[in-house]
Amino acid sequence: MAIARKRSKWRVWRDVIYSLIVREVKTGFGDKLGLSWAVINPIAFIFVLSFVRGRLDGGETYSMPTFVFMAYGLLIFQLFLQTFNACTSSIKRSKPLFAFRQVQPISPVIASGIFEGIVKVVVMAGIALVMYFLTMEIRIDNPLGVIASFINVWLIGIFMGLTFGIAQLYIPELNKFRNMMTRPLFFISGIFFSLRDIPQEYWWLLDWNPLLHATELSRFYSYSSYGKVGVSQIFVFELLLVLVAFSLLFYRATWKGAISR
Template identity: 50%
Template sequence: MAFVKHRTILQIWLDVIFAIFVREIKSKFSDKLGISWAVAQPVSFIFVLSYMRSSIEGGETHSIPTFVFMVYGMICIQLFLTTLTSTSGSIKKNKQLFSFRQVQPIASVIAVALFELVNKVVVISVLALIMYFIKIEISIYDPLRILIYLISIWLIALSTGMLFALARAFIPEVDKVRTMLQRPLFFISGVFFSLQDLPENIWIYLQWNPVLHAIELSRLAAYPIYGAVGVSELYLFLFTLTITFFSLCCYTLSWKQAISR
């Protein structure tokens, strides 16, 4: 005798997200290197750039090891950029799945964003292991705050990516605009510099960027002697809440029209 398993709406939603999450892994890493390439590529990129900067300058940058200074910046900006890029294409990529009643576009966006978050957690673990073996001091004064800042960056990227994904369904050229706007972020988000290195009269042109605030605050949370200036935890949290709320409102109003186009 067959039994019918009744699931709640939440269980169905979680099952859908997990299924798309697994599908994302299989689709991205179907070659011989497999999922290990998802970790090896960002680890090598972060390590090489950080090591080069520390070799050139040596010693410390504003009281923290230069290598660590770079690692925090590289991890944060990569989390933001990869999540933004993946989520902005998630609706179009998984459009054929939306013919199933249980599958909605937001599940696709969340699943893709979760994959990028899990990927960066593994990258951070590998980098910490490398730093331990090459005897680079690892100091984390306030790990909870660092985690909160990383989640804030992830939420901002997820929300912004969902906005671009919805807009892309109506105007495909929006994706080119996203690419153009995304490129300078690597250089204006404090990855290679601190606001302490710049004259105060140009801070106003950079302080609108929440990623800059998150990077500087994460360095401060790890090393209280860093003394970050010109950044605000309140601004970061308010920006995160605002963009998340705005993206959810836009999604609620337009997701049905977006998938029908």
């Protein structure tokens, strides 16, 4: 006679998240292009941006190749934006699954965040491969610093997505505000420029943005000669801690009411 083994809550939660990640993979790469488009699209965009900026600074931006300069800016921004959007929409998309008591709203958020993180790792590997075949210098002076910058942005996207995803179940109009909020970030997060391109008296208009800090820091950790001016890893980390605390408290207080709406 078969013996039924009772699984722990952590194991059940792990299995739920794994199943949701598999669903994300099938949904995200169900078309013919699949993962290849996720790699080709940012690489092509980086080449276009590099060409435009390279015409202005001769192919080198503050001691680092313009292609690498643009790559860090675009990858940081896309990591945040795609993680934020995916995590925000995952709660509403998974609402029918909440009929099963094993599935809680935070589970699809974590699954979407992990999926987007994996996709971006593959994209980075694709960009490194392109640089290798084009005989571009692949240089990272402080690998841990670069990894920390990307992880901080990734976590900010996840926890902001958790907060907005729950809040949207109460106030659907927040989706419009989310779109209005993220569009200007494309122009003020350091994708096209360095903070040193801006007169110092105007830095206060931009240095509240953690994406700008993470972008400039990732460039500095890659090329130490680039310099670290006007940005701080501590600022990004402190903001992340506040965001994590607020998101988890907000989730704990509202998730049961949210899924019943």
